[in-house]
Every structure is written in C-alpha cells, then in structure tokens.
Amino acid sequence: MTTAEPRKRNRRGEGGKLREEIIAAAVALLDEGGDERAVTLRAVARKAGIAAPSIYAHFPDQPSIMLAVVQREMDRLAVVLGKADENAGTDARTRLFAVCNAYLDLAREHPQRYRIMFGGLWTPSVDDTSISDADLESLGAEALTLLADVLGACVAQGIAHGSDDLYGDAVALWLGLHGLAHQRAVVRKMPGPADVAERLITALAHLK
Template sequence: MTTVKRRRSPRGSGDQLRDEILDAATELLLESGQVKAVSIRSVSQRVGVTPPSIYLHFADKDALLDAVCGGYFERLDAVMQQVADEQPTTIDRLRAQGLAYVRFARQNPELYRIAMMSEGRPGSDVDLALNTAAFVHMRDSVQALMDEESFPQGDVTAAALGLWTVAHGTASLLISRPYLPFGDPEEFADRVLSAACLGGMVRGLGGLDVTPQDLVDRLKGL
C-alpha cells in the first residue's frame, strides 16, 4: 500500500488528526469487513502519517478500535433519538428505539461485532458510550413507562438491560445467522421487540409477584 503524503498540520490541530485517524480506521473496517485489515501501519498509510503519530492519540490497536466503536454508538444514539422523537406514545418510542438499534446493527455488522459481540474491557470508549448515550435514552423511556404506571415498578436499569438484551440478541442472530428462517428481518425484529415491550406492560398490570400462569388466566378472563 502506498503511503499518502500529508501536509504537516498546524499547531493545535491534534483533534483534527485524531478524527482523520478514526475515519481511516472506520473506512478500512467497512471496506474490508475484517478487523485484521485494521493495523496501526494500514491506518497511518491511509491517513498519510507515520505510525508514531497514531500512537500519540491511541495507545494501541485495541484503543483505536474502542474509539471507533465509541463513535459508532454515538451515531446509533442519534438514530435512536430521531425515530423516538417521531413517536406519539412512550411505548411506541421504546419499541422504535429497539427497532432502530437492530436496524443500525444490521447496516453496520462488522462494527457491531467488534462493539458488542467481542470481549469487552470495562472503562473502554464502548462502555462509556453505552452508559452515556443510547442505553441512557432507552432507560429514560423505560423510566417514563414506569412513571405512567404502564411498566412494573423496580430497578429501571435492570429493566432497560432486559429490553437491551432482547434487541442485542435479535441483532446478533440476524447478523451471525442470516440464513435462519426469520422471514423478513425487519418484520421479525418488530414482532420480537413489540412482544418484549408489551410483555413488560402486561406484567406491570399484574404486579411484580404475579406468575406467568396468573397473567394467562387473567387474560383469558377478559
């Protein structure tokens, strides 16, 4: 690969170079679909700088990939918020957030694999993004349902994690096993996420101590 010559950046432009490094690493991932295509050398060649310039911003390849995935979750949050703002009710907002999550993961499968389907390291940019962006907004939707008394009262973070698990499991299977007989992936994801949201609401009507059979009996009696 030929190194692209890059003009020396003016003083104070470190943030610009960092952004260029992240863009280059992201492009290499999306173009190749493989993590191994991203190395400090390949990124430095893409940007037109020497490898030591990369190390001024990122300690190693793992730190660089963490930052790439952190940016992924920032974009994911923007998408989830956009669809949520278009919904008329809280439950519609939560369902739309989950569906946007699955859709975005399917549109960016390699980035999703790195961010959510590989071993994580506490304190990484990925964890920070989850705790401050997309997950927080989904948790806010769950809290709003609790405030409306439409969802079981309790630990809002644990409840949101439960719904996040449904979205993640759906996205992961659609990405890693696309040949399974899901039917239309969008419709499949919608059914699964709608069932999870509505199931939580139904359980909320019955109370935390109600059993599944109790709910079945009550629904039959309606």
C-alpha cells in the same frame, strides 16, 4: 500511473483533527468488509495518509484505536436512537418501537462496526493510562438511559406493566435486541416468524 497526493500536515494545535482522521481511517477499513484484523497500525496510517509513527502521539497501540472507534460508534448509536425518539412523537408505544427498530437498523446497515462495538477485542493495554475504567463503564450509557426513559413512558401511559427496576428492564431489552441483531448477521436465513422483532420488544418491554 498517478500517485496519491500527500496528506497536508495539520497546523500546530490541530492534533485533535489528526486523532479524528485516524479513527475515521479505522472505521473505513472496517466498512470495506474487513474486520478488526484488517485494522493494523500500518493499514490505518496508509488509509489516513500519514507515517505510522505519527499514530503514537495519539494512540499507543491498535486496541486503543479500536476502543476509540467503539466510543464513537456508541455515541453515534445514542444520536440515532435519540433522533428516532424525537421523530416518534409522544405516544409511548410508537416511541418504543421507533427506538428499538432504529437500533436493529443500525446493526444491519453497519455490521462490521456493530460487531466491533461488542466484540471485546479492543481492550486497551495496561500501559494505556489515557483510558480509564470509567471510560469503559460509560460505553453505551446514553443509549441505555434512553431505553429506560422510553420504557418508563410506556408504564406511565398505562401500556406496560410497572417495574421497580427500569434500568434492569432496559438492560434486558438491549440484550434481546442485541441477540436478534447478532442472529440476523450470522445466519443466512433468520428462522422464526416475520414479526419476531415485534414479539421480542413486546415481551421484554412488558407491554399489555
């Protein structure tokens, strides 16, 4: 029987690297089929190859680790949607469906990560001053801005009805996508027509 090679200590000034390793360990635990209950401080430390007390220099508790996971996954969502938008060209309809389908694909490919992004079980403790209200309010802001931009392009190109509140429309579209993604994750067979995603996007984007 062989033992795992002990983790090499980071050099002085590499604390940020250890923080990222802790977050990566938490994500790995989620990806292995568990849920947030599997992401304990002890399990994260074991996965990262460190002593549990080493975590406290970066995170005061488990919810703070989960919030860091959510922040990273929200950033990744923005990157994925951004790449889908860039690859779609300049046609607004194509951009809209590329971005929305990329959202649905991400939710399907990483269900555990996606669920924790909106699970609300990562609220940091009141003693955690490293997380501000602004940090919480900014979650998903970049992705939401992109949705609003694409909706605006649809209006500008004359394929969608105009709106005085593109931000509100983007929120409604996100909620619709989230609802569909959630239903696909929790039911064995999704009811309804095969083109339900297209119908939902068409309706919420006010396409003509």
